[in-house]
Structures are given as structure tokens and as C-alpha cells.
Amino acid sequence: MKIFKASNFSYTPFNDFVEGDLSFLKMNGIEIVDSPWHSDVIISQNYKHLKKYFWLGCFGKSFLVWTLEPRFDLHFAKVKKVFFGLFKCHIMNVYTQDVFVTNLSVSSNNFNKSLELLPEEFELKTKKTIALMSYFKGIESPPIYRGGVDLDLLKLRAEIALEGHQLGVLDVFGKGWPHNISKEDSRTGNWKQRKRKLMNDYSFNLCFENTVAKNYMTEKIWDSIENYCLPIYYGRGTTAYELFPKDSFIDYAEFSSPEALFTFIQNMSDEDYRERMNKCIIVHNNIFDNKDIIASEERKKMLTKITDKMNYIQSLKR
Secondary structure: OEEEEOOOOOOOHHHOOOOOHHHHHHHOOOEEEOOHHHOOEEEEOOHHHHHHHHHHHHHOOEEEEEOOOOOOOOOOOOEEEEOOOOEEEEEEOOOOOOOOOOOOOOOHHHOOOOOOOOOOOOOOOOOOEEEEOOOOOHHHOOOOEEOOEEOEOHHHHHHHHHHHHHHOOEEEEOOOOHHHOEOOOOOOOOHHHHHHHHHOOOOEEEOOOOEOOOOOOOOHHHHHHHOOOEEEEOOOOOOHHHOOOOOOOEEHHHOOOHHHHHHHHHOOOHHHHHHHHHHHHHHHHHHHHOHHHHHHHHHHHHHHHHHHHHHHHHHOOO
């Protein structure tokens, strides 16, 4: 099965983001080619980039959207009819639940060390929150409705950050924010190193994902824990509690407003903070202790989903 990439696939298995990705695909009969004419399947991370190729369906080409980015593709169904209903475009995205196979699908390779638990005598030096995020469309971010529920978190996290900034209890670092709210655009240079240095001065981190979806968990919450910032996350509608116990990260879904969240933080005791942080650290360390096995298994699950889809597409042509 030969694949032509109609758009950029950096940081994905189709670009050998993790060493061995392309080898696994090739071993399972999947090869990347440089021409749509020499391909069996034309793939893109964005549906819009496939549109100009749909006419090639007349020549037996198939189409697939595959993306890790929730805003790149908002289809909920796994198949969409295209080109006047003559052909099918197959979908693998955050919402079809066959890209993020589990909570650890993309982050299991990023656990670099075991963390020390906070001691009983731990005392909070600050109750200030950091938000390391770009604004994107911020409070103008359009909803993503599924079953009458808005799955978008970009607008909500922007509202929380803006309220925290106004109250003087949260600092924003990231690009695109209005009215000079952001202290800096921090993604230049070594981002991971810069992130570590920034979080060193804070005790809480607003680290929502971009959307609500099962198994959709990126590096955000893990980077927060690794740098001893208690995560402020959004758990409702996700599978976060398959990994984390209750009363570990601060779940914004349990609060009625940003003000209620920041009041809760300001009233948090050293003991409550320590217990929550240590619960998060224990989850982190359990994964780190089995990192190699987990990372191998998780990558295989993701790549197997791809090969299964390719085999299914091929079976439709027989």
C-alpha cells in the first residue's frame, strides 16, 4: 500500500517522529511515495488539502485524513463521501478515537526521570499560576458541538487565563494574546528548557488540552508534574481518571467559574497541595518505571491502527 502525503506530517509516525515508525509501517506493507499518481492512498492532516486530489478517485486513488491536532479536522464520523458522493474519504482523528488509542499514545516516550515526593514539611512559597499557551482565537474560538455539548477548551482556558491575569494571580506566557497580557512568546529556542525555567517560579499550571476527547492527553499535564507545578486540567468527558486518582490534579470541570477556581487555590493548604502533587508524582513515576515497555506498546497500538485502516481501505478495492 503506497501513500502520498498531501500536507506536512511533522511530529507524526508518517515522518518517523519516533525512530522505527516508518520501518514498522514498511514491514506491514505501507510505503511513502513522492507522487500521488504512484500512490494507492492520498493522506493529509487537513481535509481541505485533500480536496484538490479528489478527482484522482476516478483513477482508483483512496483518501485518508490522519491527524493528532484536534483543530486540523473536526469530523466525528470515520468516513465522509466526497466528489459528489462518488468516493469516500476515511477519517482518523482525535474525535474518531483511533489516533490517540490511550492516554499515553504520544507522551510515553517523554518520561525522563523519577521524581521525588514532596516531604511532609513542604510549604508553598507562592500560590501563583502560570499559563503557557498561545491565544489562537481565544475567547472568539468557535464551539465544537457533539451531542449538544461543546468540546472546545480553547475559549474556556483563555477566559480562565484572562480572569486570573486580571486578578493578579496568573501570568501568561505565549503568543497572540491581546493588550500585552503575555509576558513573552516563550516558544523560541529550546522550548522544553525554557518551560522548565519558567515553571520554577510557580506552583500551579493551567494546562488544559485544546479539546475534550477520550484518550486525548498530550505532554502538557506531564510537563507540569515533572516541573512540580500542580496541574489545573479538565477531566470531564476525558479518560484522565483512568490514570489519575480523584483529588490529584485540580479539575476545572468541578468549578463554576474562574473566580471559584482561584479562590480554591488561594485557600489551599500546604498539606492539600502536597497530597495532590504527590498523587500526580506517583502516577508519573509508575509510568517512568515501566517506560520502555509502555512506550513500545503504545507506539505499536498507534501504528497498528494505521495499518488496520490501510488494510481496510485496500479490502474495499477487491
